[in-house]
Amino acid sequence: MTSNNNSNEPAVIQIKGLKKSFGANHVLRNFHLELHQGENLVVLGKSGSGKSVLIKCLIGLLAPDAGSIKVLGDEVPELSHDALDKLRVKVGFLFQSNALYDSMTVRENLEFPLRRHWIKTTKESVNELVRHALTDVGLIDTIDKMPAELSGGMRKRIALARTLILKPNIILYDEPTTGLDPITSREISNLILAIQKKYNTSSIIISHDMSCVKLTSNRIIMLIDGICYATGTYAELCQSTDIKVKQFFD
Amino acid sequence: MTSNVLDNFLNEIGELSRFMLRFFREGFKPRYEFAEFSRQCFNIGNKTLPLVAITGLIMGLVITIQSQPSLQAFGAESWLPSVVAVSLVREIVPVITALICAGKIGSSMGAELGSMKVTEQIDAMEVSGTNPFKYLVVTRVFAAILMIPLLIILSDTIALYGAFLGVNMKQVVSFHLFSNQVFESLSFGDVLPSIIKAFFFGFAIGIIGCFKGFSTTNGTQGVGRAANSAVVTSIFVVFIIDLMAAQIGDILSIL
Numbered sequence: 001m002t003s004n005n006n007s008n009e010p011a012v013i014q015i016k017g018l019k020k021s022f023g024a025n026h027v028l029r030n031f032h033l034e035l036h037q038g039e040n041l042v043v044l045g046k047s048g049s050g051k052s053v054l055i056k057c058l059i060g061l062l063a064p065d066a067g068s069i070k071v072l073g074d075e076v077p078e079l080s081h082d083a084l085d086k087l088r089v090k091v092g093f094l095f096q097s098n099a100l101y102d103s104m105t106v107r108e109n110l111e112f113p114l115r116r117h118w119i120k121t122t123k124e125s126v127n128e129l130v131r132h133a134l135t136d137v138g139l140i141d142t143i144d145k146m147p148a149e150l151s152g153g154m155r156k157r158i159a160l161a162r163t164l165i166l167k168p169n170i171i172l173y174d175e176p177t178t179g180l181d182p183i184t185s186r187e188i189s190n191l192i193l194a195i196q197k198k199y200n201t202s203s204i205i206i207s208h209d210m211s212c213v214k215l216t217s218n219r220i221i222m223l224i225d226g227i228c229y230a231t232g233t234y235a236e237l238c239q240s241t242d243i244k245v246k247q248f249f250d
Numbered sequence: 251m252t253s254n255v256l257d258n259f260l261n262e263i264g265e266l267s268r269f270m271l272r273f274f275r276e277g278f279k280p281r282y283e284f285a286e287f288s289r290q291c292f293n294i295g296n297k298t299l300p301l302v303a304i305t306g307l308i309m310g311l312v313i314t315i316q317s318q319p320s321l322q323a324f325g326a327e328s329w330l331p332s333v334v335a336v337s338l339v340r341e342i343v344p345v346i347t348a349l350i351c352a353g354k355i356g357s358s359m360g361a362e363l364g365s366m367k368v369t370e371q372i373d374a375m376e377v378s379g380t381n382p383f384k385y386l387v388v389t390r391v392f393a394a395i396l397m398i399p400l401l402i403i404l405s406d407t408i409a410l411y412g413a414f415l416g417v418n419m420k421q422v423v424s425f426h427l428f429s430n431q432v433f434e435s436l437s438f439g440d441v442l443p444s445i446i447k448a449f450f451f452g453f454a455i456g457i458i459g460c461f462k463g464f465s466t467t468n469g470t471q472g473v474g475r476a477a478n479s480a481v482v483t484s485i486f487v488v489f490i491i492d493l494m495a496a497q498i499g500d501i502l503s504i505l
Contacts, residue, residue, distance in 0.1 A: 061373050085379045099374035102365070113378035 009037035011070075012170055012202045013058065018067035020053055027053050029226035031067070035170070035202050040192070042205045042213050044248060045223035051206040052096065054223065055172045058204070059093055060084045072169065089117050092168035092201075096175045098159040100147040107143050110134070110162050117166065133161040136198075137191065153184035157191065164195065171195070173205040177212045189215040210248065222248070269461045276381070277388045286385055290393035298354050298401055302347055306405035309342055310334070310412020318420065327421075331428050332435030334413045339406050339436060344444050345492055347405045348451035351398050352484035356459040359390055360480030363463025364473040372464075387460040394456030399448035406444075447495040454487045 013035035020028040027050035035041050045051050056062040058069060060076050069076040074087050100109050110130045134140045137157040147155055156176065163171060176192065177185035189212045196203060207213050213220065214234050222230040222237070222245055230237060230245050238249045314334050321327050363386060366372050375382040414428045462480035466472045 056373070059377060061376060081381075088377050088379060093374070093377045095370040095374055097369045099370040101371055101374075102369075103362075112375075112380075116379040 009039065011035065012037050012072055013204070014068070014070040015054075015058075016068040018054070018057065018069065019065045020050070020057060020062065021065055026226055028057075028064075031223070031226065032228050033204075033221060035204055037202055038196070038200055040196055040203045040205060040216050040218045042207055042217040042220045043223050044208060044213060044220050046208065049223050050226060051223055052174050055093070055174055055204060055206060058172060059088060059091055085117070089166050090169045092163035092166060092171040094156075094159055094163050094171065094173045094176055096178055098147075098155045100155055100159055100162070102147055104147075105143075106134070106139075106145055106147065106150075106158050109147065109158065110165050113162060113166055129165055133165040134158075136164060136195070137161045153180055153187065156180065156184075156188055160188075160191065160195070164199070167199065169201060171201050171203045173203060173207070175206055175208075177207065177209045182211070185209060185212060186215070188212070192216050208248070265465065266458070266461050269464070270457055272383060273388065273391060273457060276384055277392070281381075281384070283385050283389050287389040287392055290389050291397055294351075294355055294393050294397040295401070297358065298351055298397075299404070301350055301354060302401045302405045303408050305346060305350055306343060306408035307412040307415075309346055309405075310338060310409035310414075311416045313338060313342060313409075314413045314416025315419065318416075330417055331413065331423070331431040334416075335410060335432040335435055336440055338409045338413065340440050340444055341492075343406045343409050344402050344448055344451065345488065347402045348398065348448070348455065348488045349485055351394075351401065351451070352455050352488055353481050355394060355398075356455050356462075356480040356484040357477045359456070359459030360462040360466075361473055361477035363387075363460055364466035364476035365470075367464060367466045368469050368473060383464075387464065390460050391453065391456035394459075395449055395452040398452030398455065399445055402448040402451075403445070443495060443499050447491060450491045450495070451488055454491060455484045458484045458487060 011034045013033065015031060015033040018028050018031040018033075019026075031050075031054065033041075033043075033054075043051050043054060053062060057064045058071060058076065060079065064077055071087060072090055074083065076084070076087070079087060100106075101112065104112065107130055110133055111126055114126055114129060130143070131140060134143055137160055139154060139157050139161070142150060142154060142158065147158065150158065160176075173192065177188050180188060192203065192205065193216060195201060203216075205212070205216055207216075217234055219231065219233060220237055221228050224230075224244050230240065230242065232240075237245055240246055240249075314330065317334055317337075318327065318330060321330055321333065363372075366386070372382045372386070375385060410432060413432075414423075414425060417423050417428060459480045462476040462483070466476040468475075
């Protein structure tokens with residue numbers, strides 16, 4: 001468990017009054033959140049509570065019905081396509097299913113965002129960044145392998161390397177330990193912490209894996225019934241007597 | 251129950267129309283994905299060429315062998331190369347090749363894009379600064395529009411060679427005489443409509459395969475359903491286009 005000493009840092013993400021519905025299903029109702037520089041914020045909630053919807057709204061993959069989403073000073077729902085692309089260079093996204101491109105090698109997977117965002121154009125500089133990102137996650141040997149040849153944990157690390165290659169200021173993790181065994185899950189949690197220290201990133205981690213939550217969080221937000229139901233550090237929420245909060249920590 | 255089926259059908263038509271409109275809106279605007287387009291052209295050609303070639307040869311042989319007795323009965327055996335060539339080029343080869351492509355390419359597009367959708371690869375592409383519609387859909391549809399007519403022209407050529415082999419099974423006809431008869435009987439009005447409808451076949455197979463893949467839901471089960479539905483719908487639409495082409499051709503008196 002990491003300590004919460006970021007509350008005085010400037011906010012890099014501010015969400016106010018966020019609402020999102022799918023038909024009659026009101027997933028987010030007046031949701032508020034603030035992420036500070038260098039902070040690891042865990043959003044905790046049951047499956048289907050709207051956690052993934054929340055971070056997809058943050059990166060502009062889903063449009064909110066109402067509310068304000070400010071990321072690094074930009075109002076996301078109002079951004080043009082080009083401005084959103086520029087913002088996405090600064091915000092990494094680790095997908096729940098890793099989302100590695102099956103038809104590409106690990107190298108090509110990592111090169112893809114660099115080439116698409118026109119960040120590095122020479123072959124040498126691209127190669128150097130790819131090797132550096134793979135070294136960060138300890139998987140340099142897999143550079144010419146296909147994603148299908150890798151284990152679940154390795155795929156997660158490669159996906160993380162692809163997220164890191166653009167050197168983002170903020171990383172959004174969508175259930176980073178889902179489907180992994182406890183040992184690999186712990187390794188991924190430690191990697192998240194190592195990355196935060198090395199690159200001073202701010203992160204929102206969507207999870208309901210309590211060991212990951214305990215290890216990685218500076219602060220936790222409980223997303224229940226579409227609202228920010230409770231907030232606090234792991235230790236503070238552990239002592240809560242509220243039944244809806246307590247059920248996660250028992 | 252019937253109203254539900256009708257609702258779903260009309261919904262599907264509406265969604266497909268919107269998808270097509272998006273294709274025309276985004277397909278001609280930069281940024282152009284030439285590398286991915288070439289890769290898709292290679293994939294479509296490479297995957298389908300052997301099947302199309304073998305089927306073309308068999309079609310030519312079979313149509314010739316089956317037409318021979320009927321023409322012989324009327325004492326019109328010498329018309330065999332002309333009759334076979336016209337029926338192959340105008341109707342049989344374009345439709346059969348389009349059906350093979352619907353099975354091979356349509357299912358592959360439906361399954362590939364469907365699997366990318368359910369594993370969030372399409373979202374990841376968007377986050378990586380790529381317009382997934384342009385990168386995945388536009389390139390595939392244009393590749394199908396370009397490659398399917400080429401495959402049909404190739405299949406026409408191989409089918410005519412198959413017809414030559416078929417003719418030579420029961421009599422001896424030189425290749426020179428056979429090709430002379432074939433080219434004398436084929437007019438511009440036989441070849442052009444067949445090539446024009448091939449472009450429409452390509453568009454229909456590409457857009458339906460991509461639409462089914464792009465609108466996949468319900469995980470891996472949905473991927474199988476998307477691939478299956480892409481094939482069935484493409485085959486149905488190929489026949490509709492063929493019928494419309496015949497009608498339009500008839501009206502314009504070029505068929």
